[in-house]
Amino acid sequence: MWQDTKRIFLDQTGRVVDAVARLLPSVLAMLLIVALSALIAFGVRGLVRRLCQRLEVDRRLREWGMADPAAPGRAGPSVALARVALWTVLVLGFFLGLSALDTPAAAGLSLRLLAYAPRALVALAIIAAGLACARVVERNVLIGAVNMGLQSARLLALGARWLVVLFVLALGLEHAGVGAALVTVCFGVLFGGIVLALALAVGLGARDLVARSLDRRFPEPPREGSGEATGAERGQVRHL
Amino acid sequence: MVPVPAPATSGEVAPSHEGTVGSSPAGTAARSAARLRCEDLVQATPSPVAIPQRAAGQEAILVALDGRTGPVSAAQAASLESQLRACFPGRTARVLLVAPGSPVALVGPAASGAAPGEPPARSAGLGPAESALGALLAEGDRQGSATLAMLVAGERDEREDALRLLFEPVLGGALDYVCPIYPRGKLDGMLNTAIVYPLHRALFGRGLRQPAGGEAVLGLALARELIADRDWRRDPVHAGSDAWLVAKVLSGNARVGQAWLGAWPLKEEPVAHEDASHLLARVVGPVFHEVDRHAARWQRVERFERLPTLGHPRALEDAPGRASAEAPAAAFRLGLRELGKVWGLVLPPATLLELKRAAAAPDEAFQLDDGLWARVVYDFALAYATRAVERGLLLRSMTPLYLGFVAGFVNRTRALDGAGTEDRIEALCGAFEGEKRYAIARWRWPDHF
Numbered sequence A: 001m002w003q004d005t006k007r008i009f010l011d012q013t014g015r016v017v018d019a020v021a022r023l024l025p026s027v028l029a030m031l032l033i034v035a036l037s038a039l040i041a042f043g044v045r046g047l048v049r050r051l052c053q054r055l056e057v058d059r060r061l062r063e064w065g066m067a068d069p070a071a072p073g074r075a076g077p078s079v080a081l082a083r084v085a086l087w088t089v090l091v092l093g094f095f096l097g098l099s100a101l102d103t104p105a106a107a108g109l110s111l112r113l114l115a116y117a118p119r120a121l122v123a124l125a126i127i128a129a130g131l132a133c134a135r136v137v138e139r140n141v142l143i144g145a146v147n148m149g150l151q152s153a154r155l156l157a158l159g160a161r162w163l164v165v166l167f168v169l170a171l172g173l174e175h176a177g178v179g180a181a182l183v184t185v186c187f188g189v190l191f192g193g194i195v196l197a198l199a200l201a202v203g204l205g206a207r208d209l210v211a212r213s214l215d216r217r218f219p220e221p222p223r224e225g226s227g228e229a230t231g232a233e234r235g236q237v238r239h240l
Numbered sequence B: 001m002v003p004v005p006a007p008a009t010s011g012e013v014a015p016s017h018e019g020t021v022g023s024s025p026a027g028t029a030a031r032s033a034a035r036l037r038c039e040d041l042v043q044a045t046p047s048p049v050a051i052p053q054r055a056a057g058q059e060a061i062l063v064a065l066d067g068r069t070g071p072v073s074a075a076q077a078a079s080l081e082s083q084l085r086a087c088f089p090g091r092t093a094r095v096l097l098v099a100p101g102s103p104v105a106l107v108g109p110a111a112s113g114a115a116p117g118e119p120p121a122r123s124a125g126l127g128p129a130e131s132a133l134g135a136l137l138a139e140g141d142r143q144g145s146a147t148l149a150m151l152v153a154g155e156r157d158e159r160e161d162a163l164r165l166l167f168e169p170v171l172g173g174a175l176d177y178v179c180p181i182y183p184r185g186k187l188d189g190m191l192n193t194a195i196v197y198p199l200h201r202a203l204f205g206r207g208l209r210q211p212a213g214g215e216a217v218l219g220l221a222l223a224r225e226l227i228a229d230r231d232w233r234r235d236p237v238h239a240g241s242d243a244w245l246v247a248k249v250l251s252g253n254a255r256v257g258q259a260w261l262g263a264w265p266l267k268e269e270p271v272a273h274e275d276a277s278h279l280l281a282r283v284v285g286p287v288f289h290e291v292d293r294h295a296a297r298w299q300r301v302e303r304f305e306r307l308p309t310l311g312h313p314r315a316l317e318d319a320p321g322r323a324s325a326e327a328p329a330a331a332f333r334l335g336l337r338e339l340g341k342v343w344g345l346v347l348p349p350a351t352l353l354e355l356k357r358a359a360a361a362p363d364e365a366f367q368l369d370d371g372l373w374a375r376v377v378y379d380f381a382l383a384y385a386t387r388a389v390e391r392g393l394l395l396r397s398m399t400p401l402y403l404g405f406v407a408g409f410v411n412r413t414r415a416l417d418g419a420g421t422e423d424r425i426e427a428l429c430g431a432f433e434g435e436k437r438y439a440i441a442r443w444r445w446p447d448h449f
Helices: A002-055 A057-063 A077-100 A104-147 A153-176 A180-205 A207-217 B028-044 B074-087 B132-143 B162-171 B190-204 B220-227 B242-251 B276-293 B326-338 B349-359 B370-386 B391-397 B399-413 B418-434 B436-444
Strands: B061-066 B093-099 B105-107 B147-152 B177-181 B216-219 B256-260
Touching (some): A002 A077, A057 A077, A104 A153, A153 B326, B132 B147, B162 B256, B190 B370, B190 B418, B190 B436, B242 B276, B276 B370, B349 B399, B370 B391, B370 B418, B399 B418
Parallel strands (some): B061 B093, B177 B256
Antiparallel strands (some): B177 B216
16 A cells, blocks of 8 residues: 555656646746846836936926926826836736746736737826826816806816716726726716706806806997996906 | 116115106197107217117118007008108108018008008018017018117007107117007006016016007117027017017117107007906916026116106006906905915915915905015916916916905005005015015025925
8 A cells, every 4th residue: 555655646746746847947938038027127117217307298297287296205207107117017028927838827818918908008098198188177177267256166177177087087998898888878878967967057057157257258349439438437457 | 958867776766757858748849848858868868889870771760550459551551651751851761560460471551452552561580470570670670770660550649749759769879779658547557567567677677667568669779689689599489579579678788768658549448358367378478488588687687777768757547437356356265265276386385374364354455465466476487487387377377366466456546546556556666676585586496485
């Protein structure tokens, strides 16, 4: 019995050693690929950072209102971009390494993920750009509404921002292929609902406010000989 | 012989009309008096900048007539031309019309159908396509005109010898640049009162009373200096704007003067057409741009110099109605409540705190301290330069603050007559001058708050 046990143990050990010996080159290849991708990732990070500096991305984004000035201890947009580039290359390198393993499951998974990566990256870019645009829209609407004297300026600005956010999220998710039909339907219902609510609010509740705002923006000039007083004659302020 | 006022220190600032040259009643006597005084000025002022030797072409006066609100009729141009010839016999005068469009062109009256056969003059491509000044300078240089002018077309007050007041100092070589001043109401031109006039005066040390009017008369030497300026290539978007011209003239060595004329030639526009936020962006944006461009220069200016002023000075006219501070004060409070985050990128916390304190006052007692307002303007000028916020948004976000100043100004001048209001404006200018050190410090250490 002892002999049988010993034989089986040695056979199994031999098989494991054989398997390891067969897998070892693949593992080494994977480690090599991961190490290389790490090197490339750091290189890409440096390149992106330098490119952002050269193109003055932080300043431009701040100028366009897409980003606030970097607070002390907070990363600016160019640092965030460089980090995204680093992790993207690292993750891609890892999956590429996995595909080097001579195992059907790992290879299949990594190949599927690698094929999906471009769509995911584009979706991410769409969402990031949309979120930045949402900030610009919010600030523009806020300042415009305040200058029009609307008391609910912040609410309006937030509404505008979330409309843009919803839109780009739906766009990004659809591009990424995540729940495509469901996202489209949900977005349509939500967006349509908000627009309908706004239309009802304006039509029923804020008709006078809109009329006053339009009146301020497109005033009717005084008719000649009508005796209507100009602003100066009424004792109002003339800015120029 | 009327002496040209000597430069005064900022502590001795007096209203600009105190340093004026001459005063004249209406009618012919006014014209002759004004003429005499112009001649006196010409004799009294040394001419350190050599006006070029006059060749035949340099006897000429070239005027670009701008319609602003509509096309200029050829009859207006012809009338102005004949007035100029009558006023300055022996000199040729040529009036061209500013033809709006892209590019802006100066066209002869023939183009409008009045005098067929006269070839149109066209801008030689100097500066931006929208700059009438660029077209005028190019045309003046081409013709060798002794004096160039950019004027607004409209009915001019015949009681004033406006053309003589405007042109004679430049034609005589006493001045290089003359800017007109028109009598206005207390609450007219608030952007000029609140920002443009005190800011120019404090920074450049020379107080043009109405620098944003867009009208000017300048000599050929100055015109050629302006043509040779590198800004036409380096910054073609802003070169040739009104603010550019004023800043170039005030920051340089040109001999600058101003002349009191009669009523503003354009008919009054209803106040409802004026949108403060758009006007702020249109008028103050270019001014801030020039403040940034000339930062190295204005930081060295320490003294205020009164400019030679021709004509009969007028006090500000009382507004016939009663303006209310309620609406602008409400706009200020709304801005303070909603735009705090944006203003926080521009204004130091101490300024925001002072603004909050000011907002707590009731409408009838609402006012912004002059020094506080000056610091706010300097901070926004700096934010414009450093692009802390997108420039269009920055200027539009300034609107509630400006309306806050307007509310305070309305309250403070309600019981004042024209002279009292002028004193109030003088105090405001003094505050801008007093806070100039703050502006310099902020400019040198922009992140230091």
